[in-house]
Amino acid sequence: MYKTAITEMFGIKYPIICGAMMWLCKPTLCAAVSNAGGMGNLTAGNYETADAFRDAIRETRKLTDKPFMVNITLLPSVRITPEHHKMYVKICAEERVAGIEFSGTPLDKAAGMESVDLLKKSGRQNVS
Numbered sequence: 545m546y547k548t549a550i551t552e553m554f555g556i557k558y559p560i561i562c563g564a565m566m567w568l569c570k571p572t573l574c575a576a577v578s579n580a581g582g583m584g585n586l587t588a589g590n591y592e593t594a595d596a597f598r599d600a601i602r603e604t605r606k607l608t609d610k611p612f613m614v615n616i617t618l619l620p621s622v623r624i625t626p627e628h629h630k631m632y633v634k635i636c637a638e639e640r641v642a643g644i645e646f647s648g649t650p651l652d653k654a655a656g657m658e659s660v661d662l663l664k665k666s667g668r669q670n671v672s
């Protein structure tokens with residue numbers, strides 16, 4: 545049994561986190577990693593609408609009862625806009641996902657302090 549800061553923080557068996565992968569990190573792979581004792585990754589950029597993103601979180605929960613995380617890539621892109629970034633954060637807060645990985649830009653710069661505050665209010669720790 546491994547015990548590290550990561551296993552303790554997320555309540556997972558092994559200190560192994562699946563990297564974010566556009567096109568691949570969807571419910572099936574995410575749940576498989578979590579079921580194997582690591583931290584599955586659901587990559588938000590795969591989903592263009594709030595309904596599709598929320599459905600993916602719920603679909604993952606049907607496939608695993610273990611914790612998993614969401615990646616939110618905050619780099620500017622043609623397809624994924626700042627409005628998407630805010631939408632992803634809001635849904636993660638509402639759905640209370642176990643972890644969120646941000647990449648590209650600090651959250652407050654990309655989506656404003658209100659997104660940081662929203663996550664803090666939803667009970668997330670270590671948000672900055």
Ligand SMILES: Cc1cc2nc3c(=O)[nH]c(=O)nc-3n(C[C@H](O)[C@H](O)[C@H](O)COP(=O)(O)O)c2cc1C
Binds near residue numbers: 615
């Ligand atoms: C197919 C593919 C898609 C990826 N998509 C994302 C993404 O959407 N967001 C992100 O932050 N990183 C993305 N990455 C980067 C990975 O999460 C990871 O940081 C990178 O592959 C380096 O990991 P490594 O040092 O273990 O090789 C992607 C990587 C691959 C190979």
